[in-house]
Amino acid sequence: MRVVMPPLTVDPPLHARYRAVYNPFFTAARVQQMAVRARALTIELIEKLRPRGECDFVEDFAHIMPVVMFLGIVDLPLDRREEFIEHGVGFVCAQDQVGRDRNLAPILAYLRQVIDERYENPGEDLLSRIAAWRDNPRFGGEDEVIGMALLIFLGGIDTVASLMSFVAWHLAEHPEHRRRLREEPDIIPRASEEYIRRFGLSNTGRLITEDVERKGVRMKADEMIMVLLGASASTSANIPIRSRSISTVCQSDSQ
């Protein structure tokens, strides 16, 4: 099953047109409002976990906090959270196309149904805005609408959860970093940005358009390359780069 997820990998000027669909949901003011909600939800979850004195970070936090935030942005039912995670994570962790398709089919079927409903009865949410793309003069086909919905679904269900889990793992293994963050809380915003650069999992392929040589590596037109973004935040001299596919719930498979 082949899916396109605009605006990913779309070149300008078309890129900006798809991107305009999402933009109103990620303005500075909107993000500020989301930050307030995210903070309140984080405190609530931690207060619930505190009496236990321990937790499974992935199950008890990473698969709840960002997913609840995301489901609010797209106005999808919270009680289907586990099912969304099962298929979303199943898709990104799949080792082959059969596994990817098996998980993708129910996601696409569900998103198609929601998009049709929101097209008929639009709300204030991002999926309603994506559904309205059908009426845009630049609308190029149903694949675009479903692909845009799938892109935010995957971003919301797995990407943040994976990032948070790897940051938590890193902090668990580096008590000196935890101590520094406690003693110098002013560096937390900068540290967060650095961790996002280092532990963000998303890597999208790129198509080489003309022959080029960089640092002794020759790349030819029409070849696909994968740029490991997390590697750009580390120095290969002292940080080993894991080349395998990793995701929060793939851990047991990939270790």
Ligand code: HEM
């Ligand atoms: C920590 C979590 C996340 C990370 C590390 C991350 C990372 C990325 C990266 C690296 C790209 C660019 C890919 C490329 O051009 O090849 C991207 C694009 C995108 N992501 Fe995320 N993402 C995260 C969370 C999310 C969430 C939660 C959403 C939506 C709810 C989202 C929606 C998008 C969209 C719409 C694009 C396309 C943007 C464009 O091409 O202009 N992402 N993300």
